[in-house]
Amino acid sequence: SFLGPFLLIDRLMPLLETTSKRSGADVRIVTIASTAPKAFLPANFQFQFDSAAGLVTPVTCYPLAWRYFLKFLFASDMILYSVSKAGAMVYASKMQELFDKYSLNILSLIVHPGEVATEGVAEANNAFMRMMARTFYMSSEQGAASPLFAATSDQIRSDPDQFKGKLLMPVGKPSGLYSVVNDRKQAQGLWDVMTKELARHLEAEGLASMRKW
Numbered sequence: 001s002f003l004g005p006f007l008l009i010d011r012l013m014p015l016l017e018t019t020s021k022r023s024g025a026d027v028r029i030v031t032i033a034s035t036a037p038k039a040f041l042p043a044n045f046q047f048q049f050d051s052a053a054g055l056v057t058p059v060t061c062y063p064l065a066w067r068y069f070l071k072f073l074f075a076s077d078m079i080l081y082s083v084s085k086a087g088a089m090v091y092a093s094k095m096q097e098l099f100d101k102y103s104l105n106i107l108s109l110i111v112h113p114g115e116v117a118t119e120g121v122a123e124a125n126n127a128f129m130r131m132m133a134r135t136f137y138m139s140s141e142q143g144a145a146s147p148l149f150a151a152t153s154d155q156i157r158s159d160p161d162q163f164k165g166k167l168l169m170p171v172g173k174p175s176g177l178y179s180v181v182n183d184r185k186q187a188q189g190l191w192d193v194m195t196k197e198l199a200r201h202l203e204a205e206g207l208a209s210m211r212k213w
Helices: 003-020 036-040 064-068 078-101 119-124 127-136 145-152 154-158 184-204
Strands: 027-032 106-111 167-169 173-175
Touching: 003 027, 003 078, 003 106, 003 184, 027 078, 027 145, 036 078, 078 106, 078 184, 106 145, 106 154, 119 127, 145 154, 145 167
Parallel strands: 027 106, 106 167
Antiparallel strands: 167 173
């Protein structure tokens, strides 16, 4: 689920960069992440972000806890979801690193909105999880608070270093990112693989290729 946003940001970069140079500009990219990787993935989980095959088959071996217990509680594949959200954290963090490297006045912020009882949660889960969501999760309106904070808060622009490279928990509380973000091989690998594979498909369609950093 991170390939689409990655391509969209690539296409918007000329506009974002031009806007960021204007007086009083406040350009931000907000990526919706999750604490799911920490909750569902074991510490020794083998990511494949540095391989094109990882885009096709992100999970080659499911953790024992999922196979023998957790999968019966969830109607959707939470391991696949967790890998996807970990990937989103990796590329969003790498993006901020590049913005800083090239002195671009753009913030790449990563947000966990909290456990939210959205329509998607209701549709993708069984009766037990739907009941849990109705009872304990936030409403969609409440869940919007953290992304809105990331997108609009003056506090972030006045002290960006407090929020960059962090996972913003509800509401706007900086926390540590998932550990794979600090794996340089996986982080650079994911960026390179996404750029290469998207460029290949775009060029095959006669479309402009990806931006070169």
